[in-house]
Amino acid sequence: MGENISRPQDLTDTQLDFYIRVARSLSKRETCQDLLVPEKSGRAFHVYQDQVLRITCSHGPQVCDFNAFSATDSSEHFWSGRTRTLQGSHMKIGRQLWSTEPSMRPMMTMIADTVKKRQLPNNATTHDLIYSRCSERAWQLRTGRKGMPNCNTNIKNALRDIGFSDEYVHDAFNVFMTTGYDTDHRLFHVPSEAQKGDYIELYAEIDLVCAVSCCPGTSSGSEHYPITVQVFSQSMRPPWRTISTDTKVI
Ligand SMILES: [Zn+2]
Incomplete structure (x- = not known):
């Protein structure tokens, strides 16, 4: 049996x-x-x-692969599996992105989301936590072509750049990605429900380095933005x- 923590970790009224x-x-x-x-x-x-971090579909519907790391220790980073277990298969307002062990703590809290959700087949919805990121190898297996643009390489290059x-x-x-079972x-994905101008906001609970990739794959629909x-x-x-006990309260 798995750990008995597979229920949403709801925020308190004070937090909300x-x-x-x-x-x-x-x-x-x-x-x-x-x-x-x-x-x-x-x-x-x-x-x-x-x-507060805001990510906006400023030019059209575009899936954004998002990574987050503790700014002081890159081995503590966003853990999609644990977040899914604690929060559910998709992010929404009031849900938190959790980090890897041993700290295993909330890294960011979603505080805004303008995407209008529709009733979709098989209860599909937006802001996915179930798909893995695309990579050069994954594209090669799927298409037979080497060296295709991908989120894994985009995020690695972006981190090296800073x-x-x-x-x-x-x-x-997977921000703005619309998926289900x-x-x-x-798993399946459909063109993103997001429209031009839609955004999400994430509140930083700790100091972070974040990386994003405009997914070059087909998850956004037929266009890339x-x-x-x-x-x-x-x-x-x-x-x-x-x-802190060191802090003087006057
Ligand atoms: Zn991708």
Whole structure:
């Protein structure tokens, strides 16, 4: 038997209230980064604790493979399997991306999502946690062609570009990817439900290095587009975070 933790780790009302307030306080933010990630390519960047990352389908529906690492230890990174076990097969507002052991802790919390969800066959939905990332080898097996653009290589190259280790590139949180299981329990994907202008926001629980890839595959539909990545600083802090014993409270 598996561990008895296969239920959603629901946030408390206090936590939900905090994240909703952060998501609504758009006027109190400062933009720290504003990146256009060209189609079929990747970028990496820092997102520090309490900052908000927004990923936008700025030019059209585009699946974005997303990796996250502790900024101080690349061996602690997003764990799609554990996140799926704890949170479910797809991300939505109030769900968290969890990291690998031994820390195994929330890395980011989804606080906004503008994608309008439809009723799809087999209960398919958007923001996938079940598919593995595409790679050169996976494309070679599927098409017989070598050297095709892929998310694995895009993310590795992006991490190297900012001088961060690419040793622990991992299966992604597939932002805007619309997926499900068929009646034979096989995975399927359909063109993304996302529309031009849709975005998600992730609140950083720790200091992070993040990497994204505009998936060059067919998961977005027939076209490929750039995506826009923005990082915002904001002044609100979680009321439940423990105050260090070194901190003087006046
Ligand atoms: Zn891909």
